[in-house]
Amino acid sequence: MGIIIRHGKIWSKNQWFIGDLLIEKGMIQAIEQKLDNKNHLHQVIDAKGKIIIPGLIDIHVHLREPGFEQKETIETGTKAAAKGGFTTIFAMPNTNPVMDCPDLITFLKEKSKALGYVKVYPIGAITHKQEGKELANLLGMKKQGAVGFSDDGKGVQSTSLMIKAMETAKLLDMPIIAHVEDHHLAGKGVIHMGETAKQLQVQGIPSEAEYLQLERDLMLAESTGVHYHVCHVSSKESVQLIRNAKAKGVNVTAEVTPHHLLLTEKDIQPPYGHYKMNPPLRTEEDRLALIEGLIDGTIDVIATDHAPHTEDEKQRGLLDAPFGIVGLETAFPLLYTHLVMKKLVSLEQLIEWVTRKPAEIFGLQVGEIAVGLPADLAVIDLEQSKSVDPVTFASKGKNTPFTGWNLYGWPVMTIVEGKISWEQEVENRYA
Ligand SMILES: NC(=O)N[C@@H](CC(=O)O)C(=O)O
């Protein structure tokens, strides 16, 4: 028995097709105007008025397990992903212990696979314990299924170590996924070094903390030839550096988060903890440069940087709250409502940035809908409107600045390898 999804508007091979889609044995078996359901063999789902797109891909997620299960677990984080329409995520290694060895990569792969909500690809640490002192066992982690290496949460301060990391990653044909931050320049800053930091009389994080390290790394990426991916780009200077590097043929890709695309330092308000993330929200000029960078291809993909923390931690205020906000369950509706509906970008562009593009830059065999491919799908109701309510999140993290925002474009069903992994109707029934 398989599934027939009827009357959906299907995004397949770069065009829209209204019709039926048959899933059997985890694969897309047919896409046709009208499919027969002989002897009522298959489960039928009505998707009239909904779009069916490739399952979303988020290459920057913090699942927190092991070590910070009070913030999130593999189970709650992957459920949150499925609820957000995601079918594939990359998990960052800043756990406790840090994911810096083959065994932990195996642990994450096996546990997430057994749960089965979404596909999880682990990112291993660049350095032992993310201490920035010696290289971790990159080869061993690759063998167990790591898809890249990152010390995310921290920048790699030592230039010599970064060179070694890039050379090793290049030999292994693996990407370096970089959180760029000069810790001396960032200092004890809590938000962008700008107007709001002045008004609130708190220390700021200058854009230089990001782009000067990025500039160093881009030169090293050029000389080593490694695939160098930049996490959560936040400043206009970084966008320009990446643009120049790409023009020179450097093997660089980049991501931007929904919050850096939609918010600036001017939006920062109580509860301040919910506006504290790293890198910080910057200025309107930076925000517009990020949108422009996406549109002209300088920035390749959108990633959430889903960073759950407990409400207690976030209530400590601007100075003491940890950096990070959640993103999995609001990403698509936020981007659809505030970029597509406002006609800044097209729906098709948005779909590219969260499906085909991330798959392409990391060489994953997902991100497309076509007969013969695995059935990883998101069914989305573009007309459904709802305001963001963290109480309803599957994530343990309720730390979002978007509470109360009325959004359109909510996922209603997520299918992973042919199995329904989350369904709004079922959730509503038991709510
Ligand atoms: N982005 C954040 O503000 N925080 C992330 C770390 C990171 O992605 O840099 C976290 O792990 O909480």
Ligand SMILES: [Zn+2]
């Ligand atoms: Zn980071």
